[in-house]
Amino acid sequence: MSPIHLPENYAEVLYWKLSHHKTLLVVLNVVGLALMGLALPLFFAWARLWQPIVTTLEIRILQMGATLIAVVSTIVLHELVHGLALRGYGAQPKYGVLWKEGMFYATAAGQVSVTASGATTFTVTANSQSGNAFAINRVAAGGYTRTCTTAGDGGCKAGGTW
Numbered sequence: 001m002s003p004i005h006l007p008e009n010y011a012e013v014l015y016w017k018l019s020h021h022k023t024l025l026v027v028l029n030v031v032g033l034a035l036m037g038l039a040l041p042l043f044f045a046w047a048r049l050w051q052p053i054v055t056t057l058e059i060r061i062l063q064m065g066a067t068l069i070a071v072v073s074t075i076v077l078h079e080l081v082h083g084l085a086l087r088g089y090g091a092q093p094k095y096g097v098l099w100k101e102g103m104f105y106a107t108a109a110g111q112v113s114v115t116a117s118g119a120t121t122f123t124v125t126a127n128s129q130s131g132n133a134f135a136i137n138r139v140a141a142g143g144y145t146r147t148c149t150t151a152g153d154g155g156c157k158a159g160g161t162w
């Protein structure tokens with residue numbers, strides 16, 4: 001069970017602790033460190049535009065304000081890119097903020113929904129532009145099945161699976 005409270009009309013599909021997947025945790029950390037190594041020179045180049053010669057640790061109000069605006073703008077731009085992807089698949093994105101969780105989000109109602117859930121089972125259904133409904137079902141034994149409504153059409157295999 002997830003430690004956070006989900007918004008109304010949302011259901012938890014899968015709660016996953018990264019610390020229980022040691023190999024993936026190591027891989028993600030190595031990738032993150034490599035990306036940071038690439039990003040740091042860009043950051044320092046940008047920082048030099050603001051303060052060509054750093055002689056003190058004095059932080060100016062203008063710099064703090066510009067940094068805050070840059071961070072918020074990056075988060076908003078990130079969610080707008082999610083919205084563009086949703087539009088690309090025919091959805092009408094909605095944007096919001098969960099202030100208690102400190103989270104901005106982009107979502108599209110009706111594209112993917114939890115259509116059934118139990119203590120150890122769930123069904124998540126996604127509706128495609130092809131008219132197919134694709135479902136992932138978690139069964140009580142812990143396995144998963146993938147089914148679709150129109151066999152042999154729109155990404156759905158002849159046997160009604162994907």
